[in-house]
Amino acid sequence: MTATDTVFAGSIPAIYDLYMVPLVFAPYARLVGERASELAPRRILETAAGTGVVTEQLHRAVPTAEIVATDLNGPMLEQAALRVSGPNVRFSVADAQALPFDDASFDLVVCQFGVMFFPDKVGANSEAYRVLRDGGRYLLVIWDKIERNLATRTAGRAVADLFPGEELRFYERVPFRYHDVGQIEQDLLDAGFTDIELETVELNSHADSARDAAIALVQGTPVRSDIEQIDPGRLGEATDAAEAALRQYEGPDGFDAPMSARIVTAIK
Numbered sequence: 001m002t003a004t005d006t007v008f009a010g011s012i013p014a015i016y017d018l019y020m021v022p023l024v025f026a027p028y029a030r031l032v033g034e035r036a037s038e039l040a041p042r043r044i045l046e047t048a049a050g051t052g053v054v055t056e057q058l059h060r061a062v063p064t065a066e067i068v069a070t071d072l073n074g075p076m077l078e079q080a081a082l083r084v085s086g087p088n089v090r091f092s093v094a095d096a097q098a099l100p101f102d103d104a105s106f107d108l109v110v111c112q113f114g115v116m117f118f119p120d121k122v123g124a125n126s127e128a129y130r131v132l133r134d135g136g137r138y139l140l141v142i143w144d145k146i147e148r149n150l151a152t153r154t155a156g157r158a159v160a161d162l163f164p165g166e167e168l169r170f171y172e173r174v175p176f177r178y179h180d181v182g183q184i185e186q187d188l189l190d191a192g193f194t195d196i197e198l199e200t201v202e203l204n205s206h207a208d209s210a211r212d213a214a215i216a217l218v219q220g221t222p223v224r225s226d227i228e229q230i231d232p233g234r235l236g237e238a239t240d241a242a243e244a245a246l247r248q249y250e251g252p253d254g255f256d257a258p259m260s261a262r263i264v265t266a267i268k
Contacts (some may be wrong), residue, residue, distance in 0.1 A: 013079045017051040019207070020218035023151070025053050025113065027203040028261055032112055033057030035265075039137055041065055041107035047096035047124070048072075050115020052080025055091075058110065059084050068101075070094035090215050096124040104133040112141040113261075125191030125266075132268040138193065141239040142184060144200060144260035146176035151205045151246060151257040155217035158245035159238045163230055171223075184264060193266035201263050207255040214243035 018130050036044065042065055049055055049069035058067055066088045071077050077091045094100055096111065097120050109128040118124040128138045146153045149171075176182070176235035181198050188196050207213040218224065218239045227235050249257040 001060050001154045012032070013051060013073075015215065016066060016076075017083070018081050018220075020220040021051060021053045023205050023207050023213055023216045024149075024259060025050075027259075028056045028112060028201075031201065031203075031263070032110060032139060032141065033061035034259050035139060035263075036065075036108060036110070037061040039108055040046040041137075043106045044068070044110060045099075045101065045128075045131060046070065046104040046109045047094075047099075047109065047111045048081055048116075048117070049091070052077075052091075054110060054112045055080055055089065056084040059086060059089055062158035064088070068092060068106075070099075072096075095231040097127060098123075099127045099131055101131045103130055104136075106131050107133060107136050107140065109136070110139045111261070113143060115140055115173070116175050121178070121187045122190045125193070125264060129192040130251060130268055134268055136268050138188075138264075138266040138268070140262075140266075141185075142178060142262040142264065143176045144262060145179045146172050146201075148258070148260035149176060151174055151213055151249065151259065152176070153254075154245045154248075154257075155242040156223070157233045158241045159218060159223060159227070161237055163227075164233065165237075166226070166230060168227055171217075179262065181262065184262060188264070188266050193268065195267040197265045199263050200260060202258060202260045205257045205259050206268050207254070210246040210250040210255050211243050213249075213255045213257075214239050217246075218242050 032054050032179040044065050044067045045060055046055055048070045055069040063119055068090055070092050072095055081091055083178050115121055152171040227238050249255055
């Protein structure tokens with residue numbers, strides 16, 4: 001992981017929320033909301049909440065539940081607070097690897113597309129285990145391998161090809177490298193969980209156009225920070241290159257490309 005891999009600063013949170021969230025995160029967030037509704041939890045903790053797309057779905061699915069949405073990145077949570085609010089929803093800057101909550105204080109812990117970034121994955125899982133009550137669920141959404149997520153693979157490679165010798169393959173570097181089901185399961189076992197279910201769920205990335213998808217994947221992620229460290233003047237060129245590569249997935253109904261993720265449920 002490089003210094004820019006977890007940097008969501010400046011204009012990135014707003015662009016991320018406007019373009020990236022509907023492209024790849026909203027479809028899985030709706031699925032998380034459906035799963036939460038079936039469990040009917042009273043207290044929910046969300047880690048790596050980002051700009052609140054999952055928080056919003058959780059609030060819609062279980063409107064009476066108390067929801068605490070956390071993230072290390074304050075600007076992302078500020079964006080989340082614009083998306084969803086309510087007397088039983090609160091946002092807090094917190095490290096998933098060292099949660100500031102009491103033991104056995106939540107019925108459900110949710111983490112969508114966050115665990116891949118945690119330096120200590122077993123530690124984060126252990127913290128989820130600690131704050132869950134007996135019988136509580138830990139619901140994780142984790143990206144499948146890059147080869148099964150075609151929009152991000154295509155955009156990442158198009159941008160990287162503009163900068164030979166630079167480590168610009170952000171999507172291949174971090175988010176899509178934690179896909180092995182054996183490793184995921186072992187990290188949960190090491191954290192104390194013994195009842196674990198893993199499934200692979202394929203959905204589709206949707207956008208109005210390849211241009212919107214390119215803006216999402218280049219300007220709404222830390223890839224932007226990578227580019228600006230090398231040459232800020234080439235951000236537009238990189239976006240254009242990604243758009244050209246992504247046009248293969250554009251049709252009369254807009255942009256559509258397959259994506260795949262692991263859905264994991266662990267019971268304490």
